[in-house]
Amino acid sequence: MVSVTFHANGADVVIHAAEGDNLLEIARRANVAIDAPCSGNGACGKCRVRLVSGELDSPRTRHISDSEYAEGWRLACVSKVVSDVCVEVPDIASAYRSHMRVADISSEKELAIFNRTKEEIQASGIEFRNGLSALTVELSEPTPDDTMPDNERLARKLCELLGVEKAVLSYSALKDLARVLRENGFRARCVVDVAGETAAVLDVLPPQDAAPVAGLVVDLGTTSVAAALVDMESGAILAKASTGNGQIRYGADVINRIIEASREGGAERLQKAVIDESLRPLIAQMCAAAKIESRRVYRMCLAGNTTMNHLLLGLFADPVRMEPYIPSFFLADDFRANELRLGLHPEAKLILAPNIGSYVGGDITAGTLASMIWNREELALFIDLGTNGELVFGNNEFLMSCACSAGPAFEGGDISCGMRATDGAIDACTIDAETMEPSYTVIGGESPVGICGSGIIDIIAELFRTGIINGKGKFSREGRRVRYDENGMGSYVIAFREETGHVRDVEINEVDIDAFIRAKGAIFSATMTMLNSMGMDPSVLGHVYVAGGIGSGINMKNAVTIGMLPDIPEEMFSYIGNSSLSGAYAMLISDPAREKVDELARSMTYLELSTEPGYMDEFVAACFLPHTNASLFPSVQQG
């Protein structure tokens, strides 16, 4: 046995392990968060740790430069412990949890999009009404001649006021009833949830209580989690917040998460990670901001992909990824949110946006509502660019969906200098055709440490436009910022380490570009396959709605340039923000919206690309800039 010390977040975690054990596995056993989006196969290079003392059996990899290796940097996933060791773990997880910019409603721009979506949904005739409300009652005081017990006295009054047949007191309501009534002259503020002819009485509060009747909406993404606290009566946003998905250290994509979940105790581990590290802190943060107790949250609506839904609930998710791809549920019966130990009101219901298949989940059904494509005659495409890419095509007569494994490239995964859209990420870039010098913007405004999805789109589009790379993504010009390694692999340096003061140049190489081309090819070929299955081509598209975590900074023209989005006029593209969050918001505060999403989910057909004839050919044809069939991209010209 050897002793392994992880120095992380300013604290030491010591654990014993057998000689030869894998360092990443040991870290997981010790519950030390190491970012490992590829789930430990040496592919992504994100699980860097620095050896402080002792010895690791750790090969050199392309992800660690010689000087870095000399400084002690190793990839945890390919390292075996051979002696007592101490390693330092960069605080990546907490860094992106606190600084991550996700498509939520925290920026003015995103908020405007959110509000426009909300108005459009209402304008379509979907009423924003739900059964929750608070009302103040005044009861007659009991006398020796009127000895009706408190619960009956209240129930009768509420039936009268609400026009319902029955009022049922929850345990919470009954618990406070006698004291509240007697301390306030038989007046009280009641939080009720009316459904049909029954009012569930959730809380009995002093009449002077004025806290909002709150609801919680969550977009549970594979990478990031966005949430808002909502006033269930007015629909107002009381607080909003976002964070990373605490499961990230168990894999960047859904497949790796499911594999981890299938291991001994894995389902509990992944459930705990998202609940304890993401949801509970988000709830605490928003409740503090809104100055309410979390038990004053009476309803919760969550939209997530099918895998996230399963892992959140701690379900056995293997069947989701294995033929014939059967989830435990599409539409789940309502649970109480506190089954997940969230600290909400004990009777708070958890509403899950419905899944329609193993790879098209609640984030897409909720997002489809927000996209409004179901309400228009024109044929439109709704693309959600998350860790996976999901597409919905149709109009007010039909809806068809599919999913493609675009992989983590849009979020910076599989890209050597890729990173999520956090501080230090290059998120937009242009390159001067003559000088080949870049100009870029960096999130947070400081010197760049990496490139996020929208930055990569821009860089590749600009490299292509300026002829620095060709249609295959290979470098074809020479210059100060273009360099080739001993194997002839080209790369472009956006920022030299001398310019940034960081340890590494920020660059993009042919392997990165290739990975990205495959990702954009997956999206475009999915689009084509769906259109082809209907005997259509991109010319039928009246509009393309782009949503998702990548979206905020996306340059649509550049996305067309690289052949990711179809070549239709720029004004036909709209970025619709976090459609999953907007859709779930509507489901939270509007019972008719919830019914509409369930209806959309039932009517939506699902195209399984992996078994669709022609998809592979489409994919191969799309793995080129912009496309092997240049006629599909008449507007794109290489410089």
Added chain:
Amino acid sequence: MVSVTFHANGADVVIHAAEGDNLLEIARRANVAIDAPCSGNGACGKCRVRLVSGELDSPRTRHISDSEYAEGWRLACVSKVVSDVCVEVPDIASAYRSHMRVADISSEKELAIFNRTKEEIQASGIEFRNGLSALTVELSEPTPDDTMPDNERLARKLCELLGVEKAVLSYSALKDLARVLRENGFRARCVVDVAGETAAVLDVLPPQDAAPVAGLVVDLGTTSVAAALVDMESGAILAKASTGNGQIRYGADVINRIIEASREGGAERLQKAVIDESLRPLIAQMCAAAKIESRRVYRMCLAGNTTMNHLLLGLFADPVRMEPYIPSFFLADDFRANELRLGLHPEAKLILAPNIGSYVGGDITAGTLASMIWNREELALFIDLGTNGELVFGNNEFLMSCACSAGPAFEGGDISCGMRATDGAIDACTIDAETMEPSYTVIGGESPVGICGSGIIDIIAELFRTGIINGKGKFSREGRRVRYDENGMGSYVIAFREETGHVRDVEINEVDIDAFIRAKGAIFSATMTMLNSMGMDPSVLGHVYVAGGIGSGINMKNAVTIGMLPDIPEEMFSYIGNSSLSGAYAMLISDPAREKVDELARSMTYLELSTEPGYMDEFVAACFLPHTNASLFPSVQQG
């Protein structure tokens, strides 16, 4: 500040207190169980502790003899700490928790009574059926052409098998679904609860699972708690157990408990006491005996008096004891049992037998069902002798109830050598009219340490029959066993300390007899007042059913002799065991029985004795042996 050490149950508990603090209060703060049925006013003499070191400001009381005082015995409730002290606490609480004999179904005799009651209820046409059952299903395996999600696949099959419209999966069921199906060739055992057209699916288990679908029935008494684990499908008793009510150290009767509950944090303290010290251990014990996990308990029915119901739920109970005596509820909407942290199945419902007033609660409504008086033409009286005395009078046309505060005398409270019906208690006694020598039986068969309720009835009846005491309860004969103190107060020694080897004589004195006469007078005057209110007298009674904790050893003839029960032929009395437990059992396993109890509760009128003209006169007249109006007891002759 001084330091107070309690040596209890072989462990030391040390707590700091202010000089002058009351020792009983300190013990409560330290959560040390000291038996204090009178709730600390020096009346009952039960809170004995032995001073080991240090000093207490503690007056002598009639409850502590001189030699006992010299040995260090003090009453905690009248002692103030004046220095660092160490006191020894007799292990009374745990002693009666583990050894207490309550009217449950643990003896052959009680079990026979229970089974007879069960048969009688069924014979009346009340079907023993409930919605819970387990069934094994076999589903078709999904294929690429049949990709219905697991929950829908199961729900459809269950709807078909059960003939219901809808099957709703609980979170627990969904959680295990995918794995159980796939590990067992899509076969599973499902625990369902069918209500109307909906089947709630509570658990999905491997097909080989054979554990019973269990339910839990509890009789929550002020003093003792009896419970049984029941097979919800067959009705069979899987395990049974009884214990003391953990709230006992906060007062023997409901009034003292409510007062304690109204203090800061009191409601939580009393709730915790009964849950953690009584219910959870009972459940654990029975589940271990039946070899099932507690989460396999799917329903719970509890019968308790109105105060116990309130304190169990942690409700503010002050209005129950204060004019106009308004409980929080008569009939509570079903809660989930786990709101009380009982470790049962998360969806297990808690059914409470309905209260009908502040002093006639669920124990009586459930007991009324078991008494069967509602099903007969003959007029009958049902008396439940617990810590309170409750009476129901009527037949198949009407039911009238009342409650009298008989006090704790029937359970040995307020009696100097009184004790509960545990090992060491004299439970039956005769006295030779000539020699005045007693012969008695002792629970557990060892030498006697005190007298329980049925023993006290026998002793007083025998003392009266033999002329040792007169109708006022005063001693009027001389002899070896009769003695008088300096104030002329007489007493009768049943067992001299030399005979028993214990530190005290077991005796009964005039103060004890007086207390007991008041208790029996309360019962009899309640009977008379109820009959009078209808213009009737005891001759109308076709039968008297006696139930409750005292009952098992009760000698009906002696109870008539002392004027506690009306003077009707001996064969017209029946002891019906723990009617509260039998009634709750029926409510647990039979939905129609539950409806019947709710119906009985709604139809039952309540006579408030304290405001009933004539009651006080009746009470005063009944405080005599057998009664001041001897013509009411023609069969009773004094020796």
